Amino acid sequence: MESKKHSFLERDGELATVTRQLDDACEGNGSLLVVEGPAGIGKTTLIRQAIRLAREKGMTVLTARGGILEQDLEYGVVRQMVEEQVIRSSPEERERLLAGPAAPAAAVLGLADLPRDPGPGRDPTADILHGLYWLIANMAESGPILAVFDDAHWGDAASLIASGYLSKRVEGLPVALIAGVRDDEPLSKAAGLSPLFVEAEARIVRPLSLIHI
16 A cells, blocks of 8 residues: 555646646636557556545546457547547437437447448548547536547557547537557557657656656
8 A cells, every 4th residue: 555655646646737728628618638658658647646535526527448359449439538438428418419410420430321432532430539639528518528448559540630630629529638658669559649648748657667665
């Protein structure tokens, strides 16, 4: 127990950054926080603390994790993140969540057919991305949200695109986004995520190795 307590004390600066992000989200100013580093450095521990703090603040917590065997499952990570919240809601609440511009998101969740190819010059992907954004926005009307995408370097391409689309648009929403990224895995998508983080003006946290005496 003493060792665990000591570890958290060494994470004071990192936890302060997380707490500030959650507080900002509760005040309606969303952002993206990236927890980045090699395997075993403590990314998942820090993310678990973020989840604990968010629940203490009464935030809704949405979680998902990328997987090396699921990289070809289109929108697989997005489904992990929002599916349970939508499916378990009442019919009336589900109708509200998927109303208006959020309607195309229903196809990602298997609740509607995927949009048909509208022909040259019109990509249905844009409607899906916009729909997923509005789904999160509608969820946030009930209170602030923490959305966690751990092991983002193993995420499927469609979910990474959707996450990038959302992360650039949460500034005016009570939504905190946290992505956990391992940057020492050469076969992952970690390198390709950097432009997304820059464009979203993400805060980057790189946990330092803990000192054990």
